[in-house]
Amino acid sequence: MKVAVVGLDSADWSLLDRWLHHLPHIAQIRRDGVSGPLASTRPPVTIPAWKSYSTGKNPGKLGIFWFAHPDFEEQRLRINLPGGIGGNLWDFIPNSLVVNTPGTFPPRLIDGVLIAGFPCPEGQPFATPESILPQLSGYRVNTRIPPGGPGYPDEAMELISMRFDTFLRFAPRFDFGQVTIFVIDELHHLYGSDSVVLDAWRLIDEGIGRVMAVADNVVLVSDHGSGPLKHFLNVVPALKEIGAFRVRGRPWKGALAVADRLHAISPPGVHRAVERVVPRKVRDAARTRLAPMEHWLASTPDQFRVRVDWTSTAIPLNQGLVYRNPAAARGGPLMSEVETALRGLPSVARVWRRDELYSGPLLKNAPELWVETDAGVEVAARFDDAWITRRPEKGREWIVNHRQHGIYGFLGQDVEPQKLDGAAIYDMCPTILSFYGIPTPATVDGRPLPVLRKTAMGRPT
Ligand SMILES: [Zn+2]
Known part of the structure; x- marks a missing residue:
């Protein structure tokens, strides 16, 4: 696998940098690679942000501005299910594996395998091609325990392992891959910097290490940041x-x-x-x-x-x-x-x-x-x-909310370690495409970040 992306919903350097001594793989990417804050969409919320990440386009081109939108004709609120939107990284890169990116239901047919993420209805085919579904028995997109319910942190840990295990089981067959950890956002919202959140980050860091072992280059990215809710x-x-x-x-x-x-x-x-x-x-x-x-x-x-x-x-x-x-x-x-x-x-x-x-x-x-x-x-x-x-009531509701800047990080054989400023979420799609020598599509709002080694530019996969 040439590039493997680990999506980390709501990851923020303000928390991760404090915990780097517990997170050796993230620390390695921070120390030896290219990393920094990543400006998100406005507002910085999961569904539009992940769509803007994967397409490099602003929400005005995607028509997705939040989790839901008011339908004025029918006078109701509709949940956005934007999986059908094209022009994603995995629509351009052949032989891709995508696991659990929010906003990918209904799953698009791609050259590869796509396992949808939140929001995803129960009982519907959640992956393409459908022939992959029998190999996903036991896999679940949705949590069995509502966030904040008793046992939720254990459920979240199980879901984190499930994402990495599933991704790594299929990864050797693919040239591009992305696995996204979504429950960490919920853990941040509910538990702040509590020890259950550190435990989750240790598990994620271990997963990142396993991904690094199967990919030439690893990319970390979050859809937005997070911090204490006042x-x-x-x-x-x-x-x-x-x-x-x-x-x-x-x-x-x-x-x-x-x-x-x-x-x-x-x-x-x-x-x-x-x-x-x-x-x-x-x-x-x-x-x-x-x-x-x-x-x-x-x-x-x-x-x-x-x-x-x-x-x-x-x-x-x-x-x-x-x-x-x-x-x-x-x-x-x-x-x-x-x-x-x-x-x-x-x-x-x-x-x-x-x-x-x-x-x-x-x-x-x-x-x-x-x-x-x-x-x-x-x-x-x-x-x-x-x-x-x-003020928020601790133990009853969110104690952390989103921030405008999330994170990015690149490390690998094609990456030139350096300092960069002003990266935006729209830049991630064209940057990742550049690893494959794929030029930036004309409709993309971002620009490729200059993270590639000169010798790696446009090298055939
Ligand atoms: Zn999010």
Whole structure:
């Protein structure tokens, strides 16, 4: 294998550098290779970030801005399942093995083997070609224990081993490979720098060592960073105050059941067909995984549909995304007033308009605004809560949140050790392609980082 990538969801040098004496392989990459901070997408969240990593394109070209998006026509929240998006590293590099990268369900047919990652519905074919599935008995994409539940750290350790074992079992047959460890993000969120997190990192470091033994070059990459969460910021009260966002009363259970049934018999469409087989379990898994307990999405996607007053000017999601409602009632506040209200909130560093963040044909699907906060402040959209800021409750919810900069590292026979500045997540795809002599595709936003030894450039595989 010429290049093996180990994806490390939410890895951050601020934690890893403290623990390097426990992590000999990461320490070796840090010492002998090329490494540094990696600027992520805005907002720095898993699904768009991994898609931007693998394609080198900004979310405005991919149409993926978060875990989910509001569907204004059907007035509901939809989980994004962006596995079909093309132009990934593994679409360009022949004979590739991809294990557990978030956002790869439904799995694309590639020249090689692709085992999908989160979010992934239970009971669906999670790998391509389908002929590989019998060789994956015992493998599971999803956790059996919800994050934060009793026994979750042990479950996470088992999943980490499962990813490396599966990757290494197939790796010798492939020229490119990527194995991604996703549960570490959840461990960071819930346990910070607790000893269970160090145990997980020791296991990951051991896995990295095993990957180094089968690859000419190893690459570490994270989708975003992570660090201590100081407080939550709830944008809903400010939007309610100016009349830009309204919620309806809590529905009784029966109404939800009827709404579900109506949804189930609505006319089939491609996305809808996919989503019908994405059971509630996955949607709930997405919710659970995104925020322990009730503190994540303001409500489940179905409740979202009945709780939101769909004549509101703006629809807020967690993590600072604010959508303009194209069906807003006339006479409501303007988005510029929404922007001003958000700017006035405590700890808000900047309110970005979408054309300042993204470019491309799918910019039209982007949230109108993104609220960037000071590091350690987690933006929430809690429909029924009047608080504006509050501290996290340890043991009940996240104590760590995402940071704008993740990590990258390169080490191997084709890598020239050096110092680099200003690497961005969009640069990873063209850089990895350069190991194979594959020129940067015209639609890619990044540029190849100059990590290759001169003699290695364009060398045939
Ligand atoms: Zn992530």
